[in-house]
Amino acid sequence: MSLYQTTASAPVNIACIKYWGKRDTTLILPTNSSLSVTLSQDNLRSTTTSRSDSSFTKTRLWLNGVEEEIKPNGRLDRCLAELRKMRKENVEDKNPNAPKLNTWNLHIASYNNFPTAAGLASSASGFAALTASVAALYGLNSFPSSPSTSYSPPATASQLSLIARQGSGSACRSLFGGFVAWEMGNNPDGKDSLAVQVAPESHWPSLHALICVVNSGKKGTSSTAGMQNTVLTSSLLQHRIKDVVPSRMSAITQAILSKDFDSFAKITMQDSNQFHAVALDTFPPIFYMNDVSRAIIAIITELNRVSVEETGHLVAAYTFDAGPNAVIYTEAEHIKTIIQLLLNYFPIDFAAAPFHDSFALFEGGHPKAA
Numbered sequence: 001m002s003l004y005q006t007t008a009s010a011p012v013n014i015a016c017i018k019y020w021g022k023r024d025t026t027l028i029l030p031t032n033s034s035l036s037v038t039l040s041q042d043n044l045r046s047t048t049t050s051r052s053d054s055s056f057t058k059t060r061l062w063l064n065g066v067e068e069e070i071k072p073n074g075r076l077d078r079c080l081a082e083l084r085k086m087r088k089e090n091v092e093d094k095n096p097n098a099p100k101l102n103t104w105n106l107h108i109a110s111y112n113n114f115p116t117a118a119g120l121a122s123s124a125s126g127f128a129a130l131t132a133s134v135a136a137l138y139g140l141n142s143f144p145s146s147p148s149t150s151y152s153p154p155a156t157a158s159q160l161s162l163i164a165r166q167g168s169g170s171a172c173r174s175l176f177g178g179f180v181a182w183e184m185g186n187n188p189d190g191k192d193s194l195a196v197q198v199a200p201e202s203h204w205p206s207l208h209a210l211i212c213v214v215n216s217g218k219k220g221t222s223s224t225a226g227m228q229n230t231v232l233t234s235s236l237l238q239h240r241i242k243d244v245v246p247s248r249m250s251a252i253t254q255a256i257l258s259k260d261f262d263s264f265a266k267i268t269m270q271d272s273n274q275f276h277a278v279a280l281d282t283f284p285p286i287f288y289m290n291d292v293s294r295a296i297i298a299i300i301t302e303l304n305r306v307s308v309e310e311t312g313h314l315v316a317a318y319t320f321d322a323g324p325n326a327v328i329y330t331e332a333e334h335i336k337t338i339i340q341l342l343l344n345y346f347p348i349d350f351a352a353a354p355f356h357d358s359f360a361l362f363e364g365g366h367p368k369a370a
């Protein structure tokens with residue numbers, strides 16, 4: 001008996017232009033394009049091992065050691081169906097000797113080395129790692145051993161992003177390192193709703209991300225449920241989709257390409273603010289940030305005010321996903337100052353931390369290839 005097993009790992013990505021809203025909830029097609037930075041540090045990753053065996057009687061998934069139910073035709077089921085189809089069409093139909101893995105069940109085990117469902121993008125790294133792991137198992141993203149063979153892998157990262165997207169929208173962006181756009185597309189079949197790399201990590205090595213874990217608990221409203229209610233009830237979302245995001249997408253792309261930190265930081269903070277305003281405009285309202293989150297905004301705002309006065313430039317940008325935890329983008333030379341400043345206000349000491357929330361700072365590396 002041969003054993004078919006692969007392990008793949010994917011990092012989280014943190015959006016500067018936020019995805020929030022679906023125009024198709026089954027295919028996961030967004031109401032606006034988005035753009036993120038894939039983080040390179042090893043402390044925010046999902047690692048997924050997939051095994052295929054003809055003796056498995058059903059497909060099963062364990063998340064952090066606990067078995068999860070796989071709902072028929074749910075997100076995970078649909079991702080796996082797409083991967084099986086790709087295996088069949090690209091490998092098995094072309095090579096009659098290839099084992100019929102597409103007909104075998106899978107056992108999949110995934111671990112997140114950071115809080116799950118806490119607004120730190122676990123669904124992004126999780127579904128990216130799962131897609132990458134099964135794609136590797138199925139031989140969809142590997143090159144042949146002989147370099148002389150003219151060969152292109154059946155699936156590019158953008159093609160795999162179409163599959164990861166159907167697990168969790170934000171996951172499509174974690175298949176690339178560096179700076180990544182998710183182009184919303186306009187095709188009803190979703191074939192043009194995919195991730196593309198705007199610039200590799202090496203493009204802007206001095207850009208760093210600081211992760212501030214304000215609360216590692218599971219959030220009250222999942223991203224999926226929250227954004228669906230926003231689509232149904234928020235008029236501010238319509239303004240955001242039509243009048244705000246398209247120009248921000250081109251402006252931030254330009255800022256990244258020219259390594260213009262001032263523009264990058266301003267747009268990132270404005271977009272985080274508007275995303276949380278849209279959450280508040282949902283009925284009933286959704287509050288993802290808490291008092292510690294708002295204190296972090298005040299600290300960064302004051303730091304930037306003083307810096308603009310002294311040097312004419314911003315030094316940091318905060319952004320918050322669907323949870324209270326902050327990510328702060330800054331350039332290498334300012335990391336120490338920012339960590340010291342935050343530690344002055346929030347000592348890493350559970351008893352002293354405000355509201356009995358824990359506060360941890362992970363010093364992030366710069367974005368790195370996935």
Ligand code: ADP
Binds near residue numbers: 110112120127221224
């Ligand atoms: P987050 O802010 O962490 O992305 P979401 O509400 O978007 O929170 O999604 C959390 C859900 O994503 C989890 O409840 C789980 O269903 C799924 N998920 C998280 N990590 C993984 C993983 N490693 N593998 C598969 N699914 C995962």
Ligand code: DP6
Binds near residue numbers: 123167322
């Ligand atoms: C605020 O990708 O987690 O982090 O597609 O329903 O799984 P689903 O939602 P998800 O939403 C992420 C929302 C966000 C912004 C972003 O990452 O762009």
Ligand code: CO
Binds near residue numbers: 122123168
């Ligand atoms: Co998520």
